[in-house]
Amino acid sequence: MSEWWTYSLSDFLLFSARTYYRLFELYNIDIWPAQSVALALGCILVALLWRPRAGQGRAIAAILALGWMWVAWAFHWRHFVTINWAATYFAYACAFEALLLIVFGVFGDDLAFRPGSSTHGIGFALVLFAVFGQPLIAPLVGRGFLQAEVFGVTPDPTTVATLGALLAGGRRAQWRMGIIPLVSCVLSGAVTWTLESPDAAVMMIAAAVVVGAAATKTARKA
Amino acid sequence: MHVMKPRLHVTCTDRRSPLAQRRRVVGALVALGVGTLLPAAPSFPQGKPFLTRAIPSSGEALPVVGLGSWITFNVGNDRVARDSCAEVMRNFFDAGGRMIDSSPMYGSSQDVIGYGLQKLGKPPRTFSADKVWIASGSAGRAQIEKSRERWGVPRFDLVAVHNLLSWEEHLPTLFAMKAAGQIRYVGVTTSEGRRLKEIEEIMRRQPLDFVQVSYSAVERDVEARILPVARDRGIAVVINRPFREGALIRSVKRQPLPSWASEADCANWAEFLLKFIVSHPAVVCAIPATTSVAHVRENMGACLGRLPDDAMRRRMAAHVEQL
Numbered sequence: 001m002s003e004w005w006t007y008s009l010s011d012f013l014l015f016s017a018r019t020y021y022r023l024f025e026l027y028n029i030d031i032w033p034a035q036s037v038a039l040a041l042g043c044i045l046v047a048l049l050w051r052p053r054a055g056q057g058r059a060i061a062a063i064l065a066l067g068w069m070w071v072a073w074a075f076h077w078r079h080f081v082t083i084n085w086a087a088t089y090f091a092y093a094c095a096f097e098a099l100l101l102i103v104f105g106v107f108g109d110d111l112a113f114r115p116g117s118s119t120h121g122i123g124f125a126l127v128l129f130a131v132f133g134q135p136l137i138a139p140l141v142g143r144g145f146l147q148a149e150v151f152g153v154t155p156d157p158t159t160v161a162t163l164g165a166l167l168a169g170g171r172r173a174q175w176r177m178g179i180i181p182l183v184s185c186v187l188s189g190a191v192t193w194t195l196e197s198p199d200a201a202v203m204m205i206a207a208a209v210v211v212g213a214a215a216t217k218t219a220r221k222a
Numbered sequence: 223m224h225v226m227k228p229r230l231h232v233t234c235t236d237r238r239s240p241l242a243q244r245r246r247v248v249g250a251l252v253a254l255g256v257g258t259l260l261p262a263a264p265s266f267p268q269g270k271p272f273l274t275r276a277i278p279s280s281g282e283a284l285p286v287v288g289l290g291s292w293i294t295f296n297v298g299n300d301r302v303a304r305d306s307c308a309e310v311m312r313n314f315f316d317a318g319g320r321m322i323d324s325s326p327m328y329g330s331s332q333d334v335i336g337y338g339l340q341k342l343g344k345p346p347r348t349f350s351a352d353k354v355w356i357a358s359g360s361a362g363r364a365q366i367e368k369s370r371e372r373w374g375v376p377r378f379d380l381v382a383v384h385n386l387l388s389w390e391e392h393l394p395t396l397f398a399m400k401a402a403g404q405i406r407y408v409g410v411t412t413s414e415g416r417r418l419k420e421i422e423e424i425m426r427r428q429p430l431d432f433v434q435v436s437y438s439a440v441e442r443d444v445e446a447r448i449l450p451v452a453r454d455r456g457i458a459v460v461i462n463r464p465f466r467e468g469a470l471i472r473s474v475k476r477q478p479l480p481s482w483a484s485e486a487d488c489a490n491w492a493e494f495l496l497k498f499i500v501s502h503p504a505v506v507c508a509i510p511a512t513t514s515v516a517h518v519r520e521n522m523g524a525c526l527g528r529l530p531d532d533a534m535r536r537r538m539a540a541h542v543e544q545l
Binding site for chain 2: 010011013014015016018019022023026079082083084085
């Protein structure tokens, strides 16, 4: 790309805010009642994180992987691609994230949780926000419930829940499952900021909280 | 105040070719005023002249305002939004519009235009302008064919190389398609003042029919080189992003329209900004994009009445810059 410095984010955005959020509305109508199943899985995710039990990490990774797979196929591959040809690549990235969660989280049992650790509380709060808070953002900013973004079926809450779960865990190795969600946070933040959405800061703040908390924990250990 | 007429085309460097000779003849006719204000196809109650400009390479007249589709027509499978876009197209055609512009880069815009054309009974006056946008030169034909199917037209009137992507490979294909009657015109595009030097070189060396660039009262880089070269070479200029994706018109709309705008028959800011652009003698048409029926009507208003002369154009630019 020549003269790359002359490009701004808006040069890469193919759709308007109205079209983007209308996509969520049509998507939600199309996949109903998948949202209720996803919400139930979100509640199980919260319960699993709340109280340690056998197989906790594998179960959490499996729920998250299911969410990423659904987002890859139903959201990006079938819906978002109708207004953004790049959604095909997003679908591949989400499918790869699901694969990482299955390989390292389900089979490798890399997700381990230590309630009471410095980051567990912040991670748990992020998961709570993703499951119960993010679906309320659309109606709170005036877009209505039909445009709500629900954990497990739309990208942003699934991303925040994944980062929250990884932050709540205690192993450094599990962060190889966090690269795609962090990139997703930045991309989503850039898109919503360019669209001048009132909630544009949400994903950037979520990413900053995760990176900040993880960095603080690492610094303390050192 | 009077309606401007373009001046005589300067001879091309390849003037011995039949194409260049035809351009000279057409250019001379244009200089005499033929094809500058050709008869209006639609009827308008205002009784004002309907403004068209001649494509220098053929003499074919085009209304000075077309319809872009960047962002606005990328509405995916949303039936309500598609119908709304079709309404915009209906009002565009009803007001005498012809050129609709799109690109494979614009998401679902081509499908939405195809939907609109089908719904409106495939208006015969449609001037279909699309682009080739793919890195591989050998994949150009296939992409153009896919685009044509999405539009649902028998052939494109104009195909341009989008943002000069692999233009060295695509232009020979486009010229071959033109020779075979598969398309009617060939062009290249850029936007927001990028790669103007390269565009100028291509304009000087290739027998282009069209070039598409950005131009507005506050973005006038093309006045220095591109527009004069286009006149010299007999290349039609299409102007994209005339309102800078809406930012310019949103900005000026906070202020009242100056009273002297009526001297160029401008009733609103859209007409003011568009008439500034299309009154440049090298410009054949501007292609604002919109999702609003009211806005497309305003835009098409720039096809009616008088155009500003040089002095007034300077005044318009100074006024907008000051705002």
